[in-house]
Amino acid sequence: MLCSCVSDLQWVSKVRVNTQAVLKRAQQIQGLKTPKKQWQAAWLLKAVTCIDLTTLAGDDTPSNVHRLCLKLMDMHNKGVTTAAVCVYPARVPDAVKSLKAANSSLPVASVATGFPAGQTPLETRLQEVRLAVSDGAAEIDIVINRTLAITGQWEALYDEICQFRQACGDAHMKTILAIGELGTFTNVYKSLVAMMAGSDFIKTSTGKETVNATYPVAIVMVRAIRDYYLSTGHKVGFKPAGGIRTAQESLLWLALIKEELGDDWLHPHLFRLGASRLRCCLLCFSDLLQDDQFI
Numbered sequence: 001m002l003c004s005c006v007s008d009l010q011w012v013s014k015v016r017v018n019t020q021a022v023l024k025r026a027q028q029i030q031g032l033k034t035p036k037k038q039w040q041a042a043w044l045l046k047a048v049t050c051i052d053l054t055t056l057a058g059d060d061t062p063s064n065v066h067r068l069c070l071k072l073m074d075m076h077n078k079g080v081t082t083a084a085v086c087v088y089p090a091r092v093p094d095a096v097k098s099l100k101a102a103n104s105s106l107p108v109a110s111v112a113t114g115f116p117a118g119q120t121p122l123e124t125r126l127q128e129v130r131l132a133v134s135d136g137a138a139e140i141d142i143v144i145n146r147t148l149a150i151t152g153q154w155e156a157l158y159d160e161i162c163q164f165r166q167a168c169g170d171a172h173m174k175t176i177l178a179i180g181e182l183g184t185f186t187n188v189y190k191s192l193v194a195m196m197a198g199s200d201f202i203k204t205s206t207g208k209e210t211v212n213a214t215y216p217v218a219i220v221m222v223r224a225i226r227d228y229y230l231s232t233g234h235k236v237g238f239k240p241a242g243g244i245r246t247a248q249e250s251l252l253w254l255a256l257i258k259e260e261l262g263d264d265w266l267h268p269h270l271f272r273l274g275a276s277r278l279r280c281c282l283l284c285f286s287d288l289l290q291d292d293q294f295i
C-alpha cells in the first residue's frame with residue numbers, strides 16, 4: 001500500500017502539506033539528493049506533526065516528563081512540531097509546567113477514566129477527567145467501559161460517554177475503544193456510539209492490551225467514521241495507538257487514512273498517532289532513506 005502511494009509523486013503532491021517549507025527542511029537533511037527521497041522525508045515530517053508523543057509508564061516521574069517536553073521543544077526548534085504530549089493525569093501539572101516554561105503552546109493530553117482498564121466507579125472516572133482538565137489538559141483520552149460494550153449495553157455506554165463529554169467541557173475528547181478487548185468487528189463498528197455521544201476522535205487502544213492498533217480493525221473504525229460523516233456531515237478523527245514503533249509504520253498509517261478518508265483527515269485535528277517509542281524524528285531519516293528496499 002505504501003509503495004503504491006508514496007512513490008506516486010502525483011498522488012503525494014495532492015496532499016496539502018506545507019510543501020515548500022517542508023521540502024526546504026527536507027532538503028537540508030543530509031543525503032536527500034533525489035526528489036523521491038525529499039518527498040519521502042516530507043511525508044515523514046508530516047507524520048511527525050500528527051504524533052501524540054506519549055509517556056504512560058508506572059515509573060513516570062516529573063523529570064522524565066520534563067525530558068520528554070525538552071525533546072519536543074528541540075524538534076520544535078528544528079522546525080517540526082508534534083501534535084501533543086500525552087501523559088497520565090498525575091503528570092499533567094508537570095507537562096503543563098515544562099511547556100509553559102518553554103513558552104510552548106503545545107497541548108497536553110491526558111488519559112483518564114481509569115486508564116487503561118476503566119474498571120473504577122463511574123464517579124471516580126468522571127472526577128479524574130475534571131481534575132485533568134482543571135490541571136491544564138486540553139485533550140482527554142478516555143477509555144470505554146468494555147463491560148458494557150461486550151454485553152451489548154450500547155445505550156448505557158452512550159450515556160456514560162455523554163457524561164465524559166460533559167466533564168471534558170471545552171477539552172478535546174478522544175475515546176479509546178480498546179479494540180483488543182471488544183471481541184468482534186461488529187462491536188468495533190458499533191464505536192459509532194462513541195461518535196454519537198460527542199467524541200472528537202475514536203482511538204484504537206491504550207497500548208496496554210495484548211492486541212492494539214491493527215490494520216484490519218482500523219479499516220472497520222475508519223469506515224465507521226466515514227459512514228458517520230456521510231450520515232451527519234460531522235468529521236470525527238482517528239488515532240491508532242499501541243505498538244507503533246517505526247517511521248515506516250507511521251507512513252503506512254498515513255497511507256491508510258489517505259486511501260480511506262482522504263486529504264481532510266491528514267492533519268492533526270483529525271488524525272493522530274499515539275506512540276511512546278516511535279523513532280519518527282529528523283535523526284531517523286538517514287537510516288530509513290538509505291534503505292532502498294523502503295520504496
Ligand SMILES: O=C[C@H](O)COP(=O)(O)O
Nearest residue numbers: 207241242243274275276
Ligand atoms: O497512546 C497511548 C499508547 O499507550 C501508546 O502506545 P505505545 O506505548 O505502544 O506506543
